[in-house]
Amino acid sequence: MEFLIVTILLFISILIYFKIADKYNIIDKPNHRSAHTQITLRGGGVIFPITFIIFCLINFKETIHEYWVFGLGLLLICVISFIDDIKTLSNRIRISVHFISVMLLLYFTHTFNLFPVEAWPIFFIMIIGTLNAYNFMDGINGMTGIYSLITLLTLFFINKDIIHFTHDNFIIYPILASLVFLFFNFRKKAKCFAGDVGSMGIGFWVIALITLLIMKTQDYKYILLLTVYGMEVVLTIVERLLLKENILKHTEDIYTSF
Template sequence: MNSLYILPIVFIILFAFEIFYFKIADKYNIIDKPNHRSAHSQITLRGGGIIFPIAFIIFCIFNYKVALEMYWSFGLGLLAICLVSFIDDIKTLSGKIRISVHFLSVALLLNFTGTFDTMPIWVWPIFFIMIIGTLNAYNFMDGINGITGAYTLITLVTLLYINHDIISFTEENFIIYAILACLVFLFYNFRKKAKCFAGDVGSMGIGFWLIALITLLIMKTQDYKYILLFSVYGMEVVLTIIERMMLKENIFEAHRRHLYQLLANEKKMSHLVISAIYAVTQLAVNLFLIYSKLPVYAVVLVIFVPLGSIYLFLKLKLKKKVQPTVIK
């Protein structure tokens, strides 16, 4: 069957699966209850991001020959990290179980991207640390309606453009199926009153997928500038961790110091406006990244100096309104 006809069918199937999941989540009370850290005030279904691993399974069904040959390692890693994250959404798991599965999933991802074959062994621990850190950063940033979906969509569309028009680094459908899942999730999440939240299964799942795509791109081009496709989220998380360390706070405890949290909770800005700002900012970074002829160090400076300055200015402006952040 021609892919022109398959993609609309996949889109419909994903919608059907999401609606089916809502019925299960409602029946078994898989919900997100607001707490002191939350930027929402109503009980909402959790785990809508399960649509991302479902999208990969559907990708395997419609592209089974390619999937069996090329994507089995990625698939095992994705399903493992999504499974443990989904269980954690329902019932809190021990940190040892989560980190063990994360290490296993990252090992499968690095095998999938060819990192073990092309990079010296002393570099492997660096990749493990960076990828697990990025996964958790993606999870930390999933705190208001639309932010994960919108940011993810911008990154995926950028990767699709690079793969189609600049350099081919993976099967095009491997990106398109993730985009379709993202659109379905956004339909229910990019709302003033979201129908569902991604949950850990969603943020970790799509974060894992994006990291795999960007790692494939870096391995293909040997150009590490593409790490900057995560630059907005990365800068936010790193600067927030530094701030909390300076304040002698436990960085592993729940908090409300992220800029998007301050804008939503203290300034009462619309979640959708904040999410759109983050997504558009990353889009601007991506366009500069693709078309700039500057060397990598100059690109980093041009991106992070203005973004960092804006971030610090807004943080200082909101500082007096920040409430104590330790959640008991």
């Protein structure tokens, strides 16, 4: 019953957001690099930070002490990303907030306690790079949602049957959010795209889960859960290079969707 109620709340939330996005013209206009050809609502991924808020409200006693650091990092990166969906921000502001959010993520996963200071920059680079990869691929119907859903389902299986590394609901809730998002995104004519807020939000959540798993097991093979998505990003970049596109033109391109 809990999960049914959560799913209904998520559907209501995203439908309300569609009304707001339509009223304030929060849209994604296709350009010569786009995988889509029609104007589409942007920011449907706002459902992911909303999901965390619902997660906290329903599981308040179990989550308030354990997950508030993660929540702060998630909300910070989602708020700045949502603002960027509406109005382009300077790279300095975005990168600064991303840095703070990643720092909170590493604190949440106890990475700072388990690794020497000289290893910290490596984690910052890897996490920020992975977040940008998530953001880079938004705009292809179903891609962000499907890859995230498969990864989350895999993490849920590992958590249930191999090694328990986090609260079950901390994985189930983003699974429900991914399903609701895919209902509107995974279709021939997408109703919405995740936008910066969505790709950064779900990317942040997935990275946090994988990092928790790695810290729990000290087994780095679990980073391979991101391999397929990473290969898609690499192949997309290679394709653009073959087409002689300047992928570094406008630094903000790595922070915005197609």
